[in-house]
Amino acid sequence: MTKEKHLLYVQTVKKVREAVNIKLEELRVDMAKEVAVISHDFSTLHTKVDIIAVAVTNVMKWYQSLILKVDKIEELDTKSFSKIEDSFINLNDLVSKISSSSSLITPNSLSQKFAALESILKAELDPLANLLNLMSTTAPPIQTRVQGGEGIGVSIGVSSKVSMGEVDLRKEMTMQRLLER
16 A cells, blocks of 8 residues: 555656646746837837937937027127117217317207298209299290200190189299299
């Protein structure tokens, strides 16, 4: 019986060994799968970290170049604003010099200058007004043209159908047109 027990014991050990070996093989396969998944996850994570590192590096380079551009723009703006400020200071000085001088430009001084100009023009156009008064009031109207084809359309005379009041009105309108030019 001892031999039978021994054989039975050996068979039991073999069965247990086979079961343990099967379990170990299953565990090894499962562990290999887990290691493959972890390795894949690590590789994917490493790739993502590399992408993020490149992106952060590029953002930092862009930020540094942007800072340089902003600094240059700020420097140019500072120069421009200082030029504008100097221009305003010069303009203020100029205005204060003009206002402190005796020759101010005021509405009254402008009115006086225009009145003087108007009297000069009237004095120059008086001979023409006298000439118009000497013209016949019964002559038919004529139209004069300036060289280049620009029509003036000034009536110098009137037909017999026009009353004397209309003649005076036409003379006055002609004088006004001449004064406007």
